[in-house]
Amino acid sequence: xxxxxxxxxxxxxxxxxxxxxxxxxxxxxxxxxxxxxxxxxxxxxxxxxxxxxxxxxxxxxxxxxxxxxxxxxxxxxxxxxxxxxxxxxxxxxxxxxxxxxxxxxxxxxxxxxxxxxxxxxxxxxxxxxxxxxxxxxxxxxxxxxxxxxxxxxxxxxxxxxxxxxxxxxxxxxxxxxxxxxxxxxxxxxxxxxxxxxx
Numbered sequence: 001x002x003x004x005x006x007x008x009x010x011x012x013x014x015x016x017x018x019x020x021x022x023x024x025x026x027x028x029x030x031x032x033x034x035x036x037x038x039x040x041x042x043x044x045x046x047x048x049x050x051x052x053x054x055x056x057x058x059x060x061x062x063x064x065x066x067x068x069x070x071x072x073x074x075x076x077x078x079x080x081x082x083x084x085x086x087x088x089x090x091x092x093x094x095x096x097x098x099x100x101x102x103x104x105x106x107x108x109x110x111x112x113x114x115x116x117x118x119x120x121x122x123x124x125x126x127x128x129x130x131x132x133x134x135x136x137x138x139x140x141x142x143x144x145x146x147x148x149x150x151x152x153x154x155x156x157x158x159x160x161x162x163x164x165x166x167x168x169x170x171x172x173x174x175x176x177x178x179x180x181x182x183x184x185x186x187x188x189x190x191x192x193x194x195x196x197x198x
Contacts, residue, residue: 001054004030005037006061008087015052016076024054024120028151028173033058035171035180036116036147040064043115046107046141048100048132053080055118060089067093068112070103101135108139115143120151130158133181137162148181 001013001023015023032055033040041063047056050069060067071077077097084093096103100121117136121128129152142148148165152158154177160167162181169180 001026001052003058003061003087004033006058006063008057008061008089011087013052013054013057013083013086014079016073016079023052024151025173028176028178029054029058031171031173032149032178033062036149037062039115044113044143046070046114046117048103048117048119049121050080050095051076051120053083053095055120056080056093057083057087057089059116060092061087064116065092068107068114069093069095070098070100071095072097072099100132104135104139104141108141113141113143113146115146117142117146117148118151119149123153129156133158133162133165137165142183144183146182150179150181152177152179 001015003009003011003013004026040059043064045056045059045064045067047053047067047069050056050071053069056067056069069080071080074097077095080095119132121132129150133150136142136148150158154172154175158167158179164183165181166184167179167181171178
C-alpha cells in the first residue's frame with residue numbers, strides 16, 4: 001500500500017495489524033482519486049472508518065487543506081499516526097479515536113463541513129453503510145457542492161430514500177462498489193467537477 005500521487009508520492013503505508021480493518025487497495029484508491037483528485041487542492045476531507053488512513057493521507061498528499069480521520073480501534077489509530085509521520089505530515093489533520101456515529105454529531109456541533117466525506121465501513125457489519133448515509137443526510141457536514149463517497153460490498157445497493165442526498169454514480173471494483181452521493185439541489189454542478197473515468 002502506497003501513496004499514489006502528490007508530495008508524498010511513493011511512500012509506503014502500513015496496515016493495522018489484525019483483521020478488524022480492510023485496507024483500501026491501491027487499485028481502488030487510484031481509480032477513486034482519478035475521479036476526484038483534481039478537485040482536492042484546498043479541500044476539506046473527512047475520512048470515516050479510516051483504518052490505515054490511506055484515503056485521507058492520499059488527500060493530504062494531493063493538496064487537501066484539512067483532513068479529519070475518525071477511527072475507533074487503538075491499533076489503527078496508532079497506524080494512522082505512524083503513516084502520517086512516514087509521509088512527514090505535521091499539520092493539516094486531526095485524528096479522532098472515536099466511534100463514527102458518536103463523532104459525526106460532535107463534528108457538526110463544531111460547525112465543520114467537508115468537501116469530500118469518505119466512508120469505508122466494515123463489510124462484516126451489515127447495514128452500517130446505509131446508516132452512515134442516513135446520519136450524514138441529517139447533519140450539516142457536507143459542503144453545498146460536496147461529495148459523499150461510500151465503499152460497499154458489490155452485491156449490495158444503497159436505497160436512495162434520503163431527504164437531502166442522492167446517489168449519482170457508482171463504480172465496481174472486484175468485490176467492492178464505490179458509491180458517490182451529493183445534495184439533490186446540487187444537480188449537475190458536481191457532474192462538471194468529477195471526472196468521468198468509466
